[in-house]
Amino acid sequence: MVSLNKSFLYGICFASLTWVVSLYLFFQLTKSKSTFTKVPTPHSWSVKNNIVDPFLKYTKNNAGPSQTYVNSPELVKKLQPVFGSSKGSDPYEEELANLGLVRDNNDLKIKDEGYKMHAYNVLISNRLSLNRDIPDTRNKLCRKIKYEQKLPNASIIICFYNEHFHTLLRTIHSILNRTPAHLLEEIILVNDQSDIPYLHQDLDEYFKKNSLTKVRLFKPEKREGLIRARLFGARRAQGKVLVFLDSHVEVNVGWIEPLLSRIKEKQSNVVMPIIDIIKADTFAYSSSPLVRGGFNWGLHFKWENLPKGTLKRKEDFVKPIKSPTMAGGLFAIDRGYFIDMGEYDAGMNIWGGENLEISFRIWMCGGSIEIMPCSRVGHVFRSRRPYNSPDGQDTMLFNSLRVAYVWMDDYKEHFLNQRKDAKNVDYGDISSRLQLRKELKCHDFDWYLKNVYPELPLPTDDEEQLKKRWSAIEQDKYQPWHSRRRNYVAQYQIKLAGTDLCIQTAKDVRTKGSGLVLRPCKKSKNQTWYETDKNELVLAQLLCLQAGKTSPILYKCHEMGGDQEWRHKGGQKSPIYNLAAGTCLGVNKKAVNATVVMKLCGDPEPSFLNWDIIV
Structure with a gap:
């Protein structure tokens, strides 16, 4: 009887143990597995200090119920889609990217009207800080260069016509923030008869309210155009050096010292910063490569690669680089030298050609034009010029003809052959400019081509000559768009x-x-x-x-x-x-x-x- 009871007891224990193991395995196999991935959800789109908060950020919220049941982890792995996440990126770029968000029809109206008026994204410009940080795009060696404390002071001259209020203010603030006070004599703003209501008044009130005493605002009696407006500003300047800037730029750290230092070394050095790119669509700031200015026989300015051998050593990346021409929007020149050299050609109208005219004159009459790699200024590059001549004149052609007939000697025929429509176009009185050339005892244009710009192909070159000129310049290897390597x-x-x-x-x-x-x-x-x-x-x-x-x-x-x-x-x-x-x-x-x-x-x-x- 005792033996029977023991057998029964063992049977009960064994059965219980079997059930425990079975239940354990069951729950392990059917244990809850979440098929939901922790995913990011956007922050609400709100405005703080007139800046849209970044909305493409990660949160730690689950997207659904905390758990659900599945048949097996292997099956889930095969069937469950994998949700990717955007790669890590620069927080500066991410924040900037989100500022362009068009949330409603009012934003869309601001953006569309801004493009019509200014040819860039004013929605983003409105939301950007006037004192925003930008990346330091200089070569690392630039940061080791020590400049003299006693450099000539500068008058910054900025002419504008219908410039966007916030973009212009950001230009001003970047200068005030990144220019040593003892080197900044003044900022001369010339409002060339803008017709945006209250623009002049609003600027004047802003400068007074914020005690920006170094900013001097002027308004000529009539529309002068960029060239004569710059003359208007230069003749009111008090600094030893004139620095001409466009009205939609942002100067970078340490921008002015390289320019002033080079001019102090030699009065006839006319110097330019590297012009970095501020994208018109996004206002993203990015560095530009080392290039120089040139032109073609249609008398259009162009950027081109440097001559071979220019950059052999590390130090060459921070040394002055000679440039046959300047873009014209941004450069520094000794004020006395500017006057002695004949300033700008006041007979030119509105805009166009003045950069080549002053480039030819500087080189042919004893000066030099150089790019200073350690000076960086960002410029909003627009796809079009948002204004025309008031009377509809083709000022680019008019001004280019003045350049050709004053400075290019027999080589002007190459320009006239490019522009068949130009031969009967009036270009005004050039007698005073021809007299200036004579008084300055300038070289002829043939000297300029042989000594300053020998790489420029001539329309009369044969194939061998063209190859020789072409091979003197560093050439980018062309790749068709569909076969370019992408990361x-x-x-x-x-x-x-x-x-x-x-x-x-x-x-x-x-x-x-x-x-x-x-x-x-x-x-x-x-x-x-x-x-x-x-x-x-x-x-x-x-x-x-x-x-x-x-x-x-x-x-x-x-x-x-x-x-x-x-x-x-x-x-x-x-x-x-x-x-x-x-x-x-x-x-x-x-x-x-x-x-x-x-x-x-x-x-x-x-x-x-x-x-x-x-x-």
């Missing part, structure tokens, strides 16, 4: 959140100008996007996604950012935002073949703007 940092599909529809091209992946539509997601090249380190979205490694006013298209990659530069926060429910357009990718309906459009990023129906980035 791809991510590959993914773009799916409309809450659907199984992905963005794909409406036509073949090689078709430039093709629009985009929604189609059921599948692994195919017409749905496979590659993101580059320049924030481009390239379909099938062929064509770039380019923002339009109403719809995006596929187009050849121009590598200039702007309408081909995109931002997203990665993961789920991410807006995809274009920097230049200020708008987001979206749709008007969740359906197969729905067209992908550009929408206001503050659209009342955010589900039409949210995308899942599926790796």
Whole structure:
């Protein structure tokens, strides 16, 4: 009996143990696994100190319920899409990118009207700090150079016509913030009869309210144009050096000392900073390479690479670089030398050609033009000039004819052959300028071409001569746009959140100008996007996604950012935002073949703007 009871007891224990093990295995196999990934969600779009807070930031919130049940981890791994995240980037660029966000129709109106009036993005300029930081783009060796304390002081001369208020103020503040006080005599602002209501009054009140006593604001009695407005300002200057700047620039750290130091060494040195790029669409500041000024026989200024052998050693990257011409917008010159050399040609009208005229005159009459690599000034590069001559005159042609007939001798025929329409165009009285050339005992133009700009091809050159001139300049190796090497940092599909529809091209992946539509997601090249380190979205490694006013298209990659530069926060429910357009990718309906459009990023129906980035 005792033996039977023991057997029964052992049986109960064994059965219990079996159930415990079974239950343990069951719960282990069906243990809750979250199929939801922690994903970023955008901050609310709010304004603080007139600056839009960055919205493409990560949060730690879960996107759904804390847990759900799955059959096995292996199955989940195979079936669960992987949501990519945007690569790490410069916080400065990220914050700047978000400032262009067009949230509503009022923002859109400001942006559109700004482009019409100023040819750049005033929506971003309005939101940028007047005292913003910009990257120090100088060569590292520049920071080791020590300049004398006793340098000549400078009068900064800025002429403007209908310049945007905040952009002009940012120019002024950058000068005040980054120029040693003892070197800055004054900033002379010449308002060339702008017709924007209250602009002059608002500027005057701003300078007085903020006690900007070094800023002197003038307004000529009539519209003078850039050339005569600069003369107007220069004749009122008191500094030993004149520094001419455009009205939409930002000077960089240590910008003025290299210019003043070089002029102190020799009065006839006329010097320029490296002109860095401020993008008109985004106001992003980026460095420019070392290049020099040239021209073609149509008398158009051009940038070109340096002659071979210019940069042999590290030290060469910070030494003065001789330049045959100047762009004209930004340069420094001794005030006495400027006067003795005949200032500007006052017979020129409004704008155009004055930079080549003063370039030829400086070189031919005993001076030199140099680029100072340790001086950097950012300039807003616009795709067009937003104003014309008041009377409709082609001032570029008029002024260029004056240049040709005063300075180019027999070589002017090359210009006249380029401009057949110019031979019967009146160019005014040039007798005083011819007399100036005689008094200054200047070289002829043939001397200039042989001694200053021997690399310039002549229309009369034979093939061998052209090759010789061409080979004297460093040449960039040309690569067709479709075969250029790109640094791809991510590959993914773009799916409309809450659907199984992905963005794909409406036509073949090689078709430039093709629009985009929604189609059921599948692994195919017409749905496979590659993101580059320049924030481009390239379909099938062929064509770039380019923002339009109403719809995006596929187009050849121009590598200039702007309408081909995109931002997203990665993961789920991410807006995809274009920097230049200020708008987001979206749709008007969740359906197969729905067209992908550009929408206001503050659209009342955010589900039409949210995308899942599926790796």
